[in-house]
Amino acid sequence: MSLNDLAIDVPRAAAGAAAAELRAALGDRVLLPGDAGFDAARTPWNTAVAQHPFAVALPASAEDVIDMVHAVALSGLRIAPQSTGHGAGALAGTDLRHTVLVSLRGLRGVEVDATARTARVLGGSLWNDVLEAAAPHGLTAPHGSAGDVSVVGYMLSGGLSFYARAHGLAVNAVRAVEVVTADGTLVRASEDEHPDLFWALRGGSGAFGVVVAMEIDLLPLADIFAGMLLWDATHAAEVSRAWAEWTKSAPETATTTLRILNLPPLPDLPPFLSGRSVVVIDGAIEDTDAAASALLEPLRALQPEIDTFARIPAPALIGVHMDPPEPTPSANHHAMLGDLPDAAVEAFVAAAATPGIFVQEMRHLGGAATRRPAGGGAIASLAGEYLVHAISMVPVPEALPAATAAVHAGVAALEPWRIDALALTFIEEPDADRSAAFGPAWARLRELKLAYDPANLFAAARPV
Numbered sequence: 001m002s003l004n005d006l007a008i009d010v011p012r013a014a015a016g017a018a019a020a021e022l023r024a025a026l027g028d029r030v031l032l033p034g035d036a037g038f039d040a041a042r043t044p045w046n047t048a049v050a051q052h053p054f055a056v057a058l059p060a061s062a063e064d065v066i067d068m069v070h071a072v073a074l075s076g077l078r079i080a081p082q083s084t085g086h087g088a089g090a091l092a093g094t095d096l097r098h099t100v101l102v103s104l105r106g107l108r109g110v111e112v113d114a115t116a117r118t119a120r121v122l123g124g125s126l127w128n129d130v131l132e133a134a135a136p137h138g139l140t141a142p143h144g145s146a147g148d149v150s151v152v153g154y155m156l157s158g159g160l161s162f163y164a165r166a167h168g169l170a171v172n173a174v175r176a177v178e179v180v181t182a183d184g185t186l187v188r189a190s191e192d193e194h195p196d197l198f199w200a201l202r203g204g205s206g207a208f209g210v211v212v213a214m215e216i217d218l219l220p221l222a223d224i225f226a227g228m229l230l231w232d233a234t235h236a237a238e239v240s241r242a243w244a245e246w247t248k249s250a251p252e253t254a255t256t257t258l259r260i261l262n263l264p265p266l267p268d269l270p271p272f273l274s275g276r277s278v279v280v281i282d283g284a285i286e287d288t289d290a291a292a293s294a295l296l297e298p299l300r301a302l303q304p305e306i307d308t309f310a311r312i313p314a315p316a317l318i319g320v321h322m323d324p325p326e327p328t329p330s331a332n333h334h335a336m337l338g339d340l341p342d343a344a345v346e347a348f349v350a351a352a353a354t355p356g357i358f359v360q361e362m363r364h365l366g367g368a369a370t371r372r373p374a375g376g377g378a379i380a381s382l383a384g385e386y387l388v389h390a391i392s393m394v395p396v397p398e399a400l401p402a403a404t405a406a407v408h409a410g411v412a413a414l415e416p417w418r419i420d421a422l423a424l425t426f427i428e429e430p431d432a433d434r435s436a437a438f439g440p441a442w443a444r445l446r447e448l449k450l451a452y453d454p455a456n457l458f459a460a461a462r463p464v
């Protein structure tokens with residue numbers, strides 16, 4: 001049982017009083033059930049998850065967040081910080097009936113310091129916001145594969161990007177975190193200020209408070225060699241074997257992913273993809289055009305139907321993985337692998353045909369992603385050489401059990417090569433064993449949770 005599961009029992013009369021107190025303290029900055037806009041405000045990006053919080057608070061400033069933490073603590077309720085709801089699946093095990101969802105979606109903004117190559121990012125900012133602000137200075141950031149994921153939710157749980165093998169996990173680029181803690185104080189945590197809290201936030205994320213701003217290092221890249229190669233899925237076995245072999249000697253400048261996609265016949269999809277199964281290799285190579293092209297030669301020799309690898313402006317990398325631009329209901333599961341021998345490749349390809357699998361994916365780790373830098377936080381690296389990830393769509397709520405079974409089957413096929421580790425940002429299920437993502441840091445993280453949030457005010461996806 002996690003601390004999140006210890007739902008506070010608020011009797012009906014007390015709940016009425018708590019609602020009145022919240023309204024009195026926060027006015028129209030809080031939405032209660034029945035208020036106009038409540039349903040839209042409680043709906044997460046992952047629309048497969050139905051969230052039923054006690055109320056939704058919508059801060060527009062750090063001062064609003066301070067007011068909210070005071071008001072919610074006084075009313076005996078709990079707080080779940082949320083920026084977009086991309087990680088809502090991992091919060092789904094928490095009873096939100098006595099929890100106020102503090103939705104950071106209105107707290108966005110990015111200031112770039114081009115000389116220092118850093119950005120100060122407000123608590124609910126999206127990766128698209130950062131890329132837009134950084135690009136005019138010839139800078140970019142270690143974003144993931146979707147531009148509408150929040151910077152805080154991604155980075156403070158690790159953050160695996162197409163820059164990971166060259167530059168490490170994104171969380172290591174966090175320089176300072178401005179967070180409202182359980183006593184309602186706005187604290188700046190960095191290497192020199194509240195170093196214990198700084199360590200804990202980098203992995204502990206929303207379990208330690210509501211983050212109102214963060215300072216991050218940017219990458220000095222105006223452009224990048226990146227793209228994708230696509231074949232019909234009839235070539236999946238041959239392409240997957242070749243990619244697995246290629247990754248064994250690929251330099252750390254190359255971070256790539258292999259995917260088999262079973263695409264439904266949807267009008268939103270381009271005609272060349274609609275209703276087809278395809279195998280795709282995508283990613284980024286941080287090198288000269290000549291070196292990157294030479295590196296891709298063995299994969300290009302397999303004559304892909306589409307080849308978009310070329311030098312592109314750095315912000316365009318966010319589109320390479322073709323993640324859905326709109327809120328999407330899905331079920332996900334993942335595992336970390338120590339190795340990818342031929343038998344594992346065969347199992348991966350066969351599992352992609354499991355009914356209900358939408359995407360069967362293998363991300364190449366290793367390189368700087370597996371190295372823990374000095375001064376790193378509770379999460380600073382990933383164990384394993386590969387990450388297998390299965391995604392299934394959940395078009396109607398009744399489809400969730402079948403979708404969950406499909407993604408578990410997709411990952412279970414790789415069981416003989418699984419190692420005892422997890423990647424925190426890929427944990428989408430409420431009952432996953434988070435300790436596996438932290439290793440030896442788990443015990444210290446739990447001690448710090450008790451020290452900083454003794455009443456367990458903060459309910460997080462992936463709770464500590």
Ligand SMILES: Cc1cc2nc3c(=O)[nH]c(=O)nc-3n(C[C@H](O)[C@H](O)[C@H](O)COP(=O)(O)OP(=O)(O)OC[C@H]3O[C@@H](n4cnc5c(N)ncnc54)[C@H](O)[C@@H]3O)c2cc1C
Nearest residue numbers: 083084085086087144145150153159160206211425460461
């Ligand atoms: C389409 C898609 C693509 C993805 N691609 C990648 C990828 O390439 N690499 C990768 O590593 N991960 C990826 N992820 C996973 C994603 O990074 C995590 O789910 C991440 O936690 C989402 O953060 P969010 O804030 O957008 O989501 P939310 O659900 O809003 O937040 C998740 C948790 O983060 C914490 N949090 C968020 N904002 C705050 C805040 N301001 N203060 C305190 N706590 C906060 C809370 O604990 C919250 O429960 C992807 C997910 C999806 C759905």
